[in-house]
Amino acid sequence: MRVPAKKRYSILIRPLLWLQKRHFGQPLNPALLWGRRPVLFYLVASFFGYLDRKRSPLSDVMRSLVCVRVSQLNDCAFCVDANGMRLAQRCQSVEKIQALTQWQESPLFDTQEKAVLAYTEAMTVTGNRVTQQMIDDLKQWYDEDALVELTALVSFQNLSAKFNTALDVPSQAFCSIPLSQQPAPKQNDTKHDQPTHQADKHR
Numbered sequence: 001m002r003v004p005a006k007k008r009y010s011i012l013i014r015p016l017l018w019l020q021k022r023h024f025g026q027p028l029n030p031a032l033l034w035g036r037r038p039v040l041f042y043l044v045a046s047f048f049g050y051l052d053r054k055r056s057p058l059s060d061v062m063r064s065l066v067c068v069r070v071s072q073l074n075d076c077a078f079c080v081d082a083n084g085m086r087l088a089q090r091c092q093s094v095e096k097i098q099a100l101t102q103w104q105e106s107p108l109f110d111t112q113e114k115a116v117l118a119y120t121e122a123m124t125v126t127g128n129r130v131t132q133q134m135i136d137d138l139k140q141w142y143d144e145d146a147l148v149e150l151t152a153l154v155s156f157q158n159l160s161a162k163f164n165t166a167l168d169v170p171s172q173a174f175c176s177i178p179l180s181q182q183p184a185p186k187q188n189d190t191k192h193d194q195p196t197h198q199a200d201k202h203r
Helices: 014-024 029-034 038-051 060-073 077-090 094-098 111-124 132-138 144-166 198-202
Strands: none
Touching: 014 029, 029 038, 029 144, 038 144, 060 077, 060 111, 060 144, 077 094, 077 144, 111 132, 111 144, 132 144
16 A cells, blocks of 8 residues: 555544454455544545445445446456455345446346446546436436435445555455456447336336
């Protein structure tokens, strides 16, 4: 990492690093960096904790698909690893996880997932833009409050991935499934399914 871990952390941070070590076998590398500023650490942890709560309007698999895809697009080794582990715990299909970089052409993703991933990439890839059609597509499954929450999740994961990439935070080998990191095509070259069939609304 471009910024090393501290030799001694605030008493406010040490219990959380201990819990991470107990759960994962080691503290998480980003926590060692955010932990240099305890207020930032708790703000970031609370933000993601709320977005990834069980009562989220987004399913647990959808949240993880979004996080992994943003991680791939930002080429964040730690994020792909950590979010890939969470996706593997939530998703029953290894083939689907491995096909995420080619979601546009894969039959493993339904229309709702493709609409969410198209929106995710439009928010994340430089040069792409969110369109009104994307918003209209998403409204078939999400109300306005849920759309705000989806947008917040994509934004948070971009913040996290860019933070880790800038400071060269390495993978900690949590995910055993190989997840290639490929850039998304420009929006003009990206084709995603339009949810035109009534049956798709109930997937």
